Amino acid sequence: MESRSSAPSPHLLFVTSPMQGHINPVRHLAARVAAADNARVTISTAISGHRRMFPSLASPDEEAVDAAGLLHVPFSDGYDEGFDRSVHDARSYAERARAAGRETLSAVVARLAGRGRPVTRVVYTFLVGWAPEVARAHGVPAALLWIQPAAVFAVYYHCFHGHGHAFASCANDPARRDAVVRLPGMPPLSSARSVHRGGHLAGAAGVLVNTFDALEPEALRAVPGLELVAVGPVVPDNDIGASASSTDLSLCDDDASGYMEWLDAQTARSVVYVSFGTVFTASKRQELETLQGLKATGRPYLGVLRKVGGEEGGALDGDSGGGDGRQGMVVEWCDQARVLSHPAVGCFVTHCGWNSTLESIASGVPVVAVPQWTDQPTVAWIMEERAGVGVRVEVDGEGVAGRGEIQRCVETVMGDGDAALEIRARAATWMERAKEAVTDGGVLERNLRSFVSGL
Missing domain, CATH: 3.40.50.2000 (Glycogen Phosphorylase B;)
Incomplete structure (x- = not known):
């Protein structure tokens, strides 16, 4: 049993937007962290998403424990019924969600601390880029969980760090549709086949990426000054808890x-x-x-x-x-x-x-x-x-x-052609590489243990 004089056990608070494509990898990674490291884990998303995961709650903001044993404590982003473009002003969404989210998530962190479950690190996805502000206010470090490829993170980073002109040139000139963009540490990228516009990249001292080293070795090392830690593939795993569908937002x-x-x-x-x-x-x-x-x-x-x-x-x-x-x-x-x-x-x-x-x-x-x-x-x-x-x-x-x-x-x-046979053979090979990454004692587990032990 933990003594009163000892340091508190690691307690990771995962914060995400109320979108299924964000909640799912957060849930799966949180379950892996809890299983592999015996760390405390809490998940927090906006009430609109929380109520869809747990529709039988007496109150939509009530806390819940899922079938994998993970605690879910929601915050309010000001749109508890969900954002509706026919009713709400999209131009004011970000500001309102940020203001409401900072206040209510701060209350979540304080409430957990009051129960003897102080948060030791906040892990957030990119659409809740205000979460680190809450973490800093409580003296807690924060880490970004990047739920897109490492290559996309590198593209965004370089777009805002000295290479924006290359992207703008390709995007604004239809005649250059097949132009190639060259970025540090990355293979040549064709604007027509790989580079895209849009997106928001929040700054973070540590970045967890839902990928694995064998799949994106160059991209994981293509951002100077930031350590991108591969913690994937984060996919449903029935061996560590409930299936993905148990708290899907599909309704x-x-x-x-x-x-x-x-x-x-x-x-x-x-x-x-x-x-x-x-x-x-x-x-x-x-x-x-x-x-x-x-x-x-x-x-x-x-x-x-x-x-x-x-x-x-x-x-x-x-x-x-x-x-x-x-x-x-x-x-x-x-x-x-x-x-x-x-x-x-x-x-x-x-x-x-x-x-x-x-x-x-x-x-x-x-x-x-x-x-x-x-x-x-x-x-x-x-x-x-x-x-x-x-x-x-x-x-x-x-x-x-x-x-x-x-x-x-x-x-x-x-x-039955040679191309199909080769594609299927490669798919089988990559399946084995993905299994190797998530196996007991594999790269994913080692990276997670290193991340948690550094808290």
């Missing part, structure tokens, strides 16, 4: 038995799985072209897609709830990690969100990359050019990949 009551039974009836590596993420989905035209391309392949597919056409009877309606002999099945939501690990899945048509990408790598599933915005073009470049585990679609003038292009890319990955 979906779909019965998994339907699509899992459908997958069980398919042959090994025959199914094309399609999902374009949970935040900003692909356009209706892109989804329609994707569906038609999948049908043209003649291969079975499982799609997490909107009903194109709505009440008038869209292109997806005839395939919804499949499993009765039809080629495809379309659902509103699924447990993605569970689907990707199913032996019937042979290809993932993806928007290249980083969480989805790491899940595909960990499952050894090749990808057809259909990136939409922000970090996704860079992720697509990593998957196609660096890892060699998939192909990226070519788009038309409206940024849409046509049905013929979707069909071509799926066949490139799933066919």
Whole structure:
């Protein structure tokens, strides 16, 4: 038992925005920290996200403990019902969220200290860039958890540290679409294939990155003066706690038995799985072209897609709830990690969100990359050019990949040609490398222990 005179046990407070793509990696990493280091861990997100994870609470701001035993203590960002563009002013969102968040998160830190659980470090994601201010006010160090690739962090860093002119030149001159941007410590980057605009990079003395060294060795060392510590791949791990779906923000009551039974009836590596993420989905035209391309392949597919056409009877309606002999099945939501690990899945048509990408790598599933915005073009470049585990679609003038292009890319990955065989072999190799990173005593565990022991 800890004596009164001894130093308090490490207590990490993970702070994140109320977005599923941010909460999920935070939860998985927090569970790993608690399991590997026996450290105290608390997770705090805005009430709007907290209430969706724990809908049965008597009060939306009530504390909760999830199935993995992790304490969740919410803060208020001033939008407890969630941000609604039809009601709220987007221009005032950041200022209001910052002011409310600083005040209420400070109260969380003080409340935990009053219970004999003083926070010894704050770990935050980039959309709550004000969290370090709260940490400093309480005399606590802070570390950034970067939930995008290390390459994206390096791009942002160099954009604001002496290389902004190169990015501006490429972004503002359509004739230079194939121009190459050269950054210190990074391979040449094509503006058309990997560099993207936008984003916010908050400063931090320490940066934890959801990646692993074998995947991004150059990028992890491409930022002078900052130590980027690889702590990934942070993906669902049923061995250390509850599955990812236990506190997902999907608010979906779909019965998994339907699509899992459908997958069980398919042959090994025959199914094309399609999902374009949970935040900003692909356009209706892109989804329609994707569906038609999948049908043209003649291969079975499982799609997490909107009903194109709505009440008038869209292109997806005839395939919804499949499993009765039809080629495809379309659902509103699924447990993605569970689907990707199913032996019937042979290809993932993806928007290249980083969480989805790491899940595909960990499952050894090749990808057809259909990136939409922000970090996704860079992720697509990593998957196609660096890892060699998939192909990226070519788009038309409206940024849409046509049905013929979707069909071509799926066949490139799933066919019998040399390119497909090589892609599948590389996917299997990267799956093993990802497993090596997260194995007991592996790089991830060593990095986490070093991080926690330094508190």
